[in-house]
Amino acid sequence: MSALSLRGLKKSFGGNAILNGVSLDVEAGEFIALVGPSGCGKSTLLRILAGLDNADSGEILVGGKDISSVAAADRNIAMVFQSYALYPHLTAGQNIAVPLAMKRLSRSQRLPLVGSLLPGQREIRTGIARDVREMAGLLKIDHLLDRKPGQMSGGQRQRVALARAMVRQPSIFLMDEPLSNLDANLRVHARGEIVELHRRAGVPTLYVTHDQAEALSMADRVAVMIGGNLLQLAAPEVIYNDPAHVEVARFVGQPRINIIQAQAENGRVGFEGIRLALLEKVANGPVSLGIRPEFVKLSPSGRSGLAGRIERLEFLGSEVIAHCRLDTSGYSVVAKLAPHEARDLIAGMKVGVVLTPEQAMVFGPEGKRLRIADMAGARQEPAYV
Amino acid sequence: MSSVALAGNVASAAARRARSEDRTAWLLAAPAIVLLLLFVLLPVAAVIFLGFTDFELGYGKFRFVGFENYAHLLNDRTFRRSLWNTSVYTAVVAPVSIVLGLGVALLIEGEGRARGFFRTVYFLPVASLIVAMATVWQYIFHPTIGPLNALLSLVGVPGPNWLGASNTVLYSLSIIGIWQSVGFNMVLFLAGLTAIPRELYAAAHVDGAKSALDRFFLVTWPMLGPTTLFVVTISITNAVKVFETVKMLTDGGPNKASEVLLFTIYQEGFVYLRVGYASAMTVVFLAILVVLMLLQYRVLDRRVHYT
Numbered sequence: 001m002s003a004l005s006l007r008g009l010k011k012s013f014g015g016n017a018i019l020n021g022v023s024l025d026v027e028a029g030e031f032i033a034l035v036g037p038s039g040c041g042k043s044t045l046l047r048i049l050a051g052l053d054n055a056d057s058g059e060i061l062v063g064g065k066d067i068s069s070v071a072a073a074d075r076n077i078a079m080v081f082q083s084y085a086l087y088p089h090l091t092a093g094q095n096i097a098v099p100l101a102m103k104r105l106s107r108s109q110r111l112p113l114v115g116s117l118l119p120g121q122r123e124i125r126t127g128i129a130r131d132v133r134e135m136a137g138l139l140k141i142d143h144l145l146d147r148k149p150g151q152m153s154g155g156q157r158q159r160v161a162l163a164r165a166m167v168r169q170p171s172i173f174l175m176d177e178p179l180s181n182l183d184a185n186l187r188v189h190a191r192g193e194i195v196e197l198h199r200r201a202g203v204p205t206l207y208v209t210h211d212q213a214e215a216l217s218m219a220d221r222v223a224v225m226i227g228g229n230l231l232q233l234a235a236p237e238v239i240y241n242d243p244a245h246v247e248v249a250r251f252v253g254q255p256r257i258n259i260i261q262a263q264a265e266n267g268r269v270g271f272e273g274i275r276l277a278l279l280e281k282v283a284n285g286p287v288s289l290g291i292r293p294e295f296v297k298l299s300p301s302g303r304s305g306l307a308g309r310i311e312r313l314e315f316l317g318s319e320v321i322a323h324c325r326l327d328t329s330g331y332s333v334v335a336k337l338a339p340h341e342a343r344d345l346i347a348g349m350k351v352g353v354v355l356t357p358e359q360a361m362v363f364g365p366e367g368k369r370l371r372i373a374d375m376a377g378a379r380q381e382p383a384y385v
Numbered sequence: 386m387s388s389v390a391l392a393g394n395v396a397s398a399a400a401r402r403a404r405s406e407d408r409t410a411w412l413l414a415a416p417a418i419v420l421l422l423l424f425v426l427l428p429v430a431a432v433i434f435l436g437f438t439d440f441e442l443g444y445g446k447f448r449f450v451g452f453e454n455y456a457h458l459l460n461d462r463t464f465r466r467s468l469w470n471t472s473v474y475t476a477v478v479a480p481v482s483i484v485l486g487l488g489v490a491l492l493i494e495g496e497g498r499a500r501g502f503f504r505t506v507y508f509l510p511v512a513s514l515i516v517a518m519a520t521v522w523q524y525i526f527h528p529t530i531g532p533l534n535a536l537l538s539l540v541g542v543p544g545p546n547w548l549g550a551s552n553t554v555l556y557s558l559s560i561i562g563i564w565q566s567v568g569f570n571m572v573l574f575l576a577g578l579t580a581i582p583r584e585l586y587a588a589a590h591v592d593g594a595k596s597a598l599d600r601f602f603l604v605t606w607p608m609l610g611p612t613t614l615f616v617v618t619i620s621i622t623n624a625v626k627v628f629e630t631v632k633m634l635t636d637g638g639p640n641k642a643s644e645v646l647l648f649t650i651y652q653e654g655f656v657y658l659r660v661g662y663a664s665a666m667t668v669v670f671l672a673i674l675v676v677l678m679l680l681q682y683r684v685l686d687r688r689v690h691y692t
Binding site (some may be wrong): 047050051052071072073076077078079081083085086087088089090098099101103107110111112148164168 | 525580584585587588589590591592593594595598599602603604607608610690
């Protein structure tokens, strides 16, 4: 039984479909990154899970029980917001104490003024303070407990927000782009910390981000969501090397994968010199050919590959990105090269563009991945024959 | 040699530039300074000055009487009565209109569709002329033909002579005062409510604040702090300044039961024409307002959280 299961969640706002039947399973102790471009519905999904919004249809199962009709406050699902949503008038310590106070103090004990006169609340508050200190120690924010959010840096606020979410030991942990307000250096550092905290607490986590690097580097499994559809849920390596859909291939990978329009004819895909045999039956017509930039090689002599021209070179230190244009088809193709491979290249020069056919991926007209057979048969004819 | 001369030149040029900048600054501020002097500080100074004289409108001459006016104030039963009445009126109108204003604002904020309608309706008393509306209130409060007492008699309660009895008149006026200021307070609170980030409520939900009361004390009330401070200030000032309804409906009566500060000042200054004495009252009135404001900002400002 999964720790969390979503079954066919649908949601639309005023006729606009945001979620088109999303199903997803999170196993106990798993860290799943929900990644997608902005507006793909990932934040809506998170809000529905937290109980802040209702789905139009579908089920949310926690430990096998449907919690769709349970109020947010009773779900025991913790959430870290993008803006952290710390209560600005409370100190860090008081912020972290809120979920515990809500859980452990009775309704009348929580009342301002009156509450502090009621019997029994003193012991509970001492317990809360102890737990808050313990949590603060874990996140190394002991020295911040008396500060208000306005007096803290973005990174410190983010830790307080994490502490507030973790302190009550939730059954599920939701994070909505918690690192997007941090500067680049801090972000990489915080990634490692969150993974470490997750490993220690073992609470199943759903982590929403639009940053593919975050998703690939942190998660056990990555869920790619585009246009309200969950297109693929798999380990990061699978998402990158074996995307199930052209949108997944396009979204993941930096620089973006080269997508070329090719023709399928009698079970074969052809583009200029490339011929690939398909395992699946496909009607004759246009298909997409995807080749990752690292599998595009450039031949300065022009002796192999398709005739093209380098339009622009970007030097990035450990790699060089070459933007090329193919002469015959006019396609723009991006190649990722090691610096030594790019030594003789200059912008504007004519080159042979070698698209490694063995590494190509074929996507059908609807974007679904098509399997290729017979890699040995794949070949690319030289440009100048 | 030349470098020394050059340095001197540079220094004097900088000084010149600073001087001209100063001049421009004063020039730009001049209109505001003149207007402030003319319309705020000068009248206040004149009132303070007149408070030490026995000036009466119509007489050409006056003489200084020192603190005689103020000594007289201490024993003036009408003035003490009006001070007390103003305090009672403020103590009723300010808190009730603040609480009601907040309540109405919360209700309207929670309402989805007819928000604009309710906002307008509650704001109408603020926009309407109180002099005209006073007649309506006079009718409502009328002991024999008024709808209020007619309603009360339906349930078998004998209605009082609202504006005509000395034990009810101040509270009747308070009701009108509340009716007048609830809408204004509501608009201010509404503005404060819309400024609260929605995510704080989402966080409160997730953190387990299940009841609306929990969320009110966790998010709404503290986040409204600056607004509330402003509303409290405005409400008290407005209540202390009550005049139109008293002048229109009761003329301070019956038996001085609705004498309020501004009305007494008006009587002294414009009916009995004792400007010197009225000025002394005005000084006391201003002093009370200033002390109230200082107190509020001293006490409340420390407890308010500004984001």
